[in-house]
Amino acid sequence: MSEKREKFVRLAEQRVNRALNDVRLIGNLSNRNAYSFTDEDVKKIFKTLQKELDQAKARFSDAENASGGDFKL
Numbered sequence: 001m002s003e004k005r006e007k008f009v010r011l012a013e014q015r016v017n018r019a020l021n022d023v024r025l026i027g028n029l030s031n032r033n034a035y036s037f038t039d040e041d042v043k044k045i046f047k048t049l050q051k052e053l054d055q056a057k058a059r060f061s062d063a064e065n066a067s068g069g070d071f072k073l
Contacts, residue, residue, distance in 0.1 A: 023049075041073055 001009075026045065029035055048071050 044073060045071075 026049075029037070
């Protein structure tokens with residue numbers, strides 16, 4: 001396997017696993033006994049996550065470098 005491929009695989013696995021863990025942690029926020037939130041908060045969280053996923057996916061096929069800002073409720 002080429003050095004570039006090995007680096008891609010190593011970094012992709014690390015970053016995707018970290019992202020999956022963070023998404024699971026976001027899911028933990030659904031505990032209404034511990035947190036107070038509105039349906040609008042939930043929509044905003046998932047809309048922002050989906051937008052960022054769409055932009056990341058587009059970067060694999062487009063020459064355009066889409067970038068987003070930080071998330072705020």
